[in-house]
Amino acid sequence: MFLISFETFTPKMEADKILDMLSYTCPILLALIPVVILIAIVFFDRKHRNIPPGPTGIPYFGYWPFLNNENITVKMGELKKKYGDIFSLTITGRLFIHLGSNKAIREAHISKAECFDGRLPYFSFLEQFFENGIGFAKGERWKVLRKFFMTVLRNRGSMLGEKIVITTVYDSIKSIVNDLRQEMGKPVNLIQFLTHKCTANIRLMLFGEVGASEEQIQRITKLHAEELGAMTPLNLLLSGPLARYLIFPSQPAFCKALKCHREMERILFDIVKDHKDTYDKENARDIIDDYFAERDLRQSKGDVTAKYFSDFCLVQTLTQFVSEGVLAIALTINILIKFIIEKPEEQEKIYQEIMEVVGLDRQPTIEDRSKLTYLNAFIYEGMRASSVFSIFPSWECTKETTLNGYRIPKGAVTLINFHSCKNDPEVYEKPEKFNPSRFIPTEEKRSAELPIVFGVGKRSCLGEGFALTQIFLFLATILQNFELKFPDDTNLSSRQVYMTRNLLVCARPRSYI
DSSP: OHHHHHHTOOHHHHHHHHHHHHHHHHHHHHHHHHHHHHHHHHHHHHHHTTOOOOOOOBTTTBTGGGOOTTTHHHHHHHHHHHHOSEEEEEETTEEEEEEOSHHHHHIIIIITGGGEEEOSOSSOHHHHHHTTSGGGOOHHHHHHHHHHHHHHHHHTTTTTOOHHHHHHHHHHHHHHHHHHHHHTTOEEEHHHHHHHHHHHHHHHHHHTTTSSOHHHHHHHHHHHHHHGGGOOHHHHHOOSHHIIIIIGGGOHHHHHHHHHHHHHHHHHHHHHHHHHHHOOTTSOOSHHHHHHHHHHHHHHTTOGGGGGOOHHHHHHHHHHHHHIIIIIHHHHHHHHHHHHHHOHHHHHHHHHHHHHHTOSSSOOOGGGTTTOHHHHHHHHHHHHHOOSSSEEEEEEESSOEEETTEEEOTTOEEEEEHHHHHTOTTTSSSTTSOOGGGGSOOSSOOOOOOOOOSOOGGGSOTTHHHHHHHHHHHHHHHHHHEEEEOSSOOOOOHHHHHHHOOOEEEEEEGGGO
16 A cells, blocks of 8 residues: 555646645745844844944955955055944954054943953964963953962962063073174174073973973973964954864964974973972972962862863963963063164163163173163154064953944954054154154153053063063163174064074174274
């Protein structure tokens, strides 16, 4: 019976049945289409109601197809002229809020810092490298970890200049002066010299005298230098499934950077394991031992925050400290030296100030910092004039708020335009002109607002004090002893110096001039 029915079921009967169904359902579907469209429009309107204006872009891709690493600064400048300091744009499905002035940044990250407590979510470039470290912590976890690291770094000498750490910095500077003298004015890659010396400083500050070998720290620094090749402005803005499954895997530079970062972590895990095997709670040798002691103390008290002190958190935080504490400082000094050589009149002015305050009979010290006014002003102006990362994704909005009257929905990410902030004519008179004097107050005028370099508010860089101390001491001592020149016509941008890690300099001893 079943077989007979099946065999008598013809294609024509099937077609008639389908047509009958369509005759009933088509009007219903046609009626539902405008309803679905209306719901989508209402949802989109509510989601984007009263947010800052900005370019529309392409659905999902947003403004990404119109940007590249070469034109991003120009494009953002054009959008700022059209929409103002605060505007919005989407990139691969993520809403960004552009902050193009110091005023806008202060409102978001100081006045309303409690509303911006997250990082670029779901598979972003930075998340892949620092997800478990303090850089990506938020809420209570961030507060607990930041308080611990601020305390331990201060106690270990990074902020207050403890004798043992500063003595090591002085010795490193004295060593580089001796090395440069031996070159007798021949071209040298100053970045290599400085990277080697900064390695000793960060090693002592973080790991004491025995916590890590110089070879291990140098290897981490070299691997981080390889990472920088993929850390382009546009890559930093990408997130979501498209970035995870298509864009990043297709980039050889990203794959290489990820491989380098995993090796950095492996080295630091080995260091942490060695510490565990020899840990003595009564004799903390360095930051790693301090970390273990804090975790043990919290666990003994039944404090639930002990869970924040994981080995993964420690390793990724140390990765950030080492990479930024060595290479970033060395490269910043070289960018400043680039400006010094390009402006010989500034070099001579700084040298004369050093002669008046310090002379030739001793090495500049941290106590001279408040007296070498023009050198300090030059450092700030050099930082203002350079734009290594012109655009940088900052913090995710975790609680809906407003900026300058605009609604900022939860999930939006602030986008800091450092280039725009550093060249704001309302803050810096004639920003296109290199003028250190703008940071020296007089009876007639106040000092210009310091450029945002190390972040702003509670989320600012933990090692700012240590970094500025090293930058000041290295520059003061090098300029006290040498006249700096390029070996030929060198024309490199600040970002080229940062990315290529190459700046040939002729350091001619002053005693031979």
